[in-house]
Amino acid sequence: MIALLLSFAIASLVAIVLHGTTRKFVRNRLRYVDAVQKSLAPWLAGGAAFLVGSAAVGVLPIVGLGTALTAALAVGSGVAAGARDIRQGTSPIVYGP
Numbered sequence: 001m002i003a004l005l006l007s008f009a010i011a012s013l014v015a016i017v018l019h020g021t022t023r024k025f026v027r028n029r030l031r032y033v034d035a036v037q038k039s040l041a042p043w044l045a046g047g048a049a050f051l052v053g054s055a056a057v058g059v060l061p062i063v064g065l066g067t068a069l070t071a072a073l074a075v076g077s078g079v080a081a082g083a084r085d086i087r088q089g090t091s092p093i094v095y096g097p
């Protein structure tokens with residue numbers, strides 16, 4: 001029971017961090033990349049995150065396939081949200097490198 005709660009907590013934390021990080025990365029670094037605005041971009045990013053996460057399933061005992069799927073959904077939704085921010089003009093102006 002405790003292992004299940006711990007796994008759920010880890011998956012939730014990973015999803016929150018990955019979504020925010022991906023959204024910020026798309027807004028700030030990929031602002032001028034046209035491929036991010038395509039409807040296929042969130043699916044490709046989520047699929048790549050799932051492949052990386054599913055490789056970690058065999059190595060880390062607490063990470064399961066559900067955690068890999070959660071991470072993939074978080075990355076895909078982060079890419080979609082960042083692209084939407086760019087289209088709506090709500091991305092912040094970033095100064096410096």
